[in-house]
Amino acid sequence: MRDGLAPLKAGGAKIFLEQPQRKGLPFGWKEGENVYMNPIKVVSYGRSLIEELAKELVEKYWNPKDPLSLVKVTVIFPHRRPKIYLRHQLKELIKKPFIPPRTYSLEEFITELALKIEDPPQKVLSIPDRVWLLFHSLNETKAFKGIQEEFTSFFPWGVRLVGLFEEFYKEMIKPASIQYPLGVHPKAQEFLEDLSEIFTCYEEALKANGFTTPGRRLNYLAQKAKEIPVNGQNVFIVGFYALTEAENLLFRSLWEKGARVFWQAEENLPLLYKRWQNLWKAELEFIKAESNWNPTIHFISAYDLHSQLSKVREILEKEKDEKDTAIVLPDPSALMPLLYELPEDQDVNITLGYPLERTAIWGLIDQLMKLQENFDPQRGYYYRDYLSIIRHPFLKRLKLSADKTGQAVLHLLESKIREKGKPYLTLEEIEELVESFEEEELFQWEIKTEEAKRFLSEIHQTVISIWKEMGSLKDLCKGIEKILNFFEKKQIPPKEYSLEEEFIYTFREELLLTLKDSLFFEEKIDQKLLFELLRELVSFIRTPFEGEPLVKLQVLGLLETRLLKFDRVFVIDVNEGILPPSEEVDPLLPPSFRPVLGLPEREREEEIIWYHFQRLIRSAKEVYLLWQSNVLSQDKGELKMERSRFVERLLWEEEKKKGRLLEDEIEKISLNLCPAFLSRKKEIPKKDKEKLKLKLFSISQKRGLSASLFQTYMECPIEFYYRYILELKPPEEAIEEMEGDVLGEVIHRTLEEYFKPYVGTTYDPSKHHDPERIFRLFLSNLNKSHLQHLAEEKKIFIKEAVKYRLESYLNSIDTPTNIIDLEKELSLKVRLLDTEWNLFGRIDRIDKIKDTFLIIDYKTGSEAKEKFYFSLRIPETFDYESLKELKKNLNSIQLRYYIFLFTEGGKKGVEKVNAAYVNLGIAKQDADSNTVKKKEIIKYFIEPKKLEITTERVSYFQQKFPKLLGYLLKHILESPSYYSSTDPVRCSFCEYEPYCLFSY
C-alpha cells in the first residue's frame, strides 16, 4: 500500500490511477444512505485475533434459536488457514450445531465477486498463456519493435513482463515507458523503452479475447467497487497488514459501507498500519491483553540445520506437555529433515506450501528432461544422465515381477556401464549389456537374463524413449501421465505413508491440469522451450498441506502463521538470506526503477515479513529462535552463515527492555549435538589393529610407503582404508571422467621422452627449445592412450590446451640446466615406532642448476604448492581434530618426502637440494603463451633466494620430518577409527564418492 494517493508523476514517468471518488460521500455510497464507518479493532498480541473475532460474531449475530443466524456474515481473511481455526473457536463458544459464517480467503472472495460482476465471466489465464498471448499480440500488432524473435527467446522475458503487469494492475497504475533506462540488460532496455505500448497491447488482447488475470480482475473489481452487491455491514475484514492499491480501494469501499476491520498490533502501530490509518482517517479501538504480555525469547545459535532440529527435538522430548506448539520453517526445504527428526510417536500437522520443484517426482522428470537435452543423435545418451535416472528411488522401487524388485538389475547395469567406459550409449547398447551379466550375478537374486532384459526394455520404452518425440504441451502431458501411471502400477509402495503421494496429486491437479487448459496445448513448439516452460511453471507450484488445528504440534511456513497464536513457537533458520529471504535479481526491472514507475519499493516486502515475524513472536508465551552458524557447501566446504537482521532487531529490543546486553546469553550449540543421523559415525572403527600393522608392514616390504599413502591418510583416512588396506578399486569411470588422470599420464610420458636425450648433459633452452617436437611427442602418446576414443571436438580442445601448457613451460626454462635423471625411483629404510620401514618415491625429474639439485614433480591437475616452514607444530593427540589441524597447516607432504629420500634422511647434502612443482594445469588455454609467468608455473619448496639459510633445514630433515612421519604412522596404527575427509571439498573429487557412505 502506498502512502496517500498515487502521484501523478513519479521520477518523470507519467502514471495514471483510475481513482474513484474519495471526497464527500464515501466511495460507492449513494446519496441519502447512512454512512457509519466502524472504528478499526486493534487486537493486542497478547490476545488471539481469531478468538476476539469469534466472540464478536457470537455476540452480534448468534441466535441460539436459529442455527443459520451466522450465515449472513462474510469474513475475509488473507489466506485459507484461519477458516478452520475460526470454525473451531465458534464451536467452543456455541457448543451446539450451527452453520458457520461464509469465510473466504481474499483470493476466493475476489473470484466470487467477479462471478457476480463480470458479464460474461472471464477466463483467468495461467502464466504461460499470458506470455503466449502477449507474444502473439505483439507480433500481430507490431506494437513493439524488438519482438521479431522466436517465442523460445521471448519466453523468459515474457514471464517477467506479465509478472510486472500484474503489479501494475494491483497497484492500479498504467505504466509509462522509461526513456533511456541505463544499466540494464540491452533486451530489458528495449522492453522498458516501449513498456507503455507493450502493456496497452497486452491489455487490449486480454479484453478482446475475454481473458483476464488475477491482478486485472482485482483491478476491475476495485474500479467497480460501488456496484458490488454485498451488504457491507455484515462483512469482516480480518488480519490484513499490507494492501495493494486495488485491495485498498475495495476494502475501503466495504468499510465505508459498514464493514468491520480487525488488525493485530499494539498501540505503537507498525509502519504500514500507521499509513493505513492515515489514509482512511479511521478511528481505532484497542482490545488490550489482560496482563502485561511478555513472551520469553530464547536465542539459540546452532552449528547447522541438523543441530537446530536436534535441539527442537530435545526440548519437545523434555517438555512433554499439551502446549499449542508451532515449528515455523521460513525455508520449506527444512521440512523433510524436520519430519525425520521429530519423535516417532508425535502427532504433527503440516501447513505449508512445499515447493514442487524440491520433490522426488519432479527430480525424476527434470532428470529425464536433462537426459533428453544432452542426447546426441549420433552417439546416444550421456552415461552420467542415464545413471542418475536408474539410481532414482522411484526406479529402485520398481517391481521386476510380483515378488521381486528390479534393484539388483539396475545395480549390475550401473557397474557394466562404468566398465564399458563409453561416455555415450544408445538404449540398444545398454540393453545389450544385460547379456554380459554373469549367470551367477543374476542367479543369486533368482533373476533370469530374459526377465532382466524385459524389465529394462519396459523402462526404456515407457520412461525414456517418449521424451524424444515431445513437441507440444499435449505430448508432454501424455508422456508425464504415462510415466506416473507406470510408477503407480509397477512400484512397490513405500511401507509408511509417504508425502510423495501428495506431491504426485499436486503434479496431476496443479501442473498437468494447467497445461491441459492452455491456449497452446496442441501447438507444435520447440522442445527446448517446452522443457523451459515446464521448469518455469513448476517453480511457482506448491503442494498445499493443510491440516487439523486440534493437533498440538503444527509445522508451518511463516506466512501460514498469519493471524494464529501459539503457546510455544520455534522458528528455524532465522538467518540472513532465509528470513528475510534474499532479494531475487530482476533482470527486467532493477529495484531502482520501481519508484520511477510508481511501484512500491522492495523494502516494503521486508517490512511485511518483519511484521508477521514479530507478531508471531509477540503473541506467543515462549519462543525459541534458532539459526545456523555454518553450512556445508559441496564446492566451498564449510561456510559461515549470518544470523538474521530480525534477530539483531529483537535482541536490541530485548536488551533495551532488560537493560543489559544479551550476547552472552545466546545459547550456542556445537556440531557435537547433532542428531543421530548427522553424527551417524563419519568414521570406521579400527577393529583389529594388529592386522592393520601387518598390512602396512607388508606394503612397506613390497613396494615401500609412498608420499601419496601418507598424503591420502592426511586428507581422508577412510579413503586410505579403501585404497591401501582393503585394496578396493574405485568404480570404473567412462573415458570422459578419466580424462584428467589419463591426460596426466600422457603429459608425464611426453615430458620424459622430450628430456630423455639430455640426461647426463645440459639442456640449453637457447639451443634445444623445440615446441614442435614436444607437441609431436604429445600427439603420438595421446593417440596411444584411451583418450583416442574421445569425441573429435573434445580432442581438438585438449590438443589446443595442452599445446599451450607445454609451450608455456618450455618458455619458462630460461637458463641452462643439467638433467640428472628422469622417473628416478628412490627408497630408504627408516626406523620409526621401533620398526624398520621402507619408504619409496618416484621422482619425475632431477635437475642440477649450478651446484643445487632441483627435484621436480609435474602437476597436471589443480595448482599445487608446498612451502617449507620450520615452525610447523606436530600435534600430540591422535584424534580427528589433530589430523585436521595438521592437514590444514601442512597441506602437502610430497616435496619434503622426496628431499628426505634424496638426502638419505637429511644426512647427505640437504643444503644443496631444493624441490618444485611444475604446474602444467594453471595456464589459461586462450591466453598468449608468452604472458604466463615463470613463477606461476614453477612453485618452489624453498624460494631460491632463501636457499643460503641452511641450519634450520638440516635439523628439519634430520629430526622434525622423521617425527612428522612417526606421528602419521602412529595415527594410522593407533587412532581409534578411520575418519572421513579432513576437508569436505575432497569428497567431490574423490574416486570412491559414488559408493562411499561417509561422503559429505
Ligand code: SF4
Ligand atoms: S568420498 Fe569423501 S569420505 Fe568417502 S573416501 Fe572419498 S574423500 Fe573420503
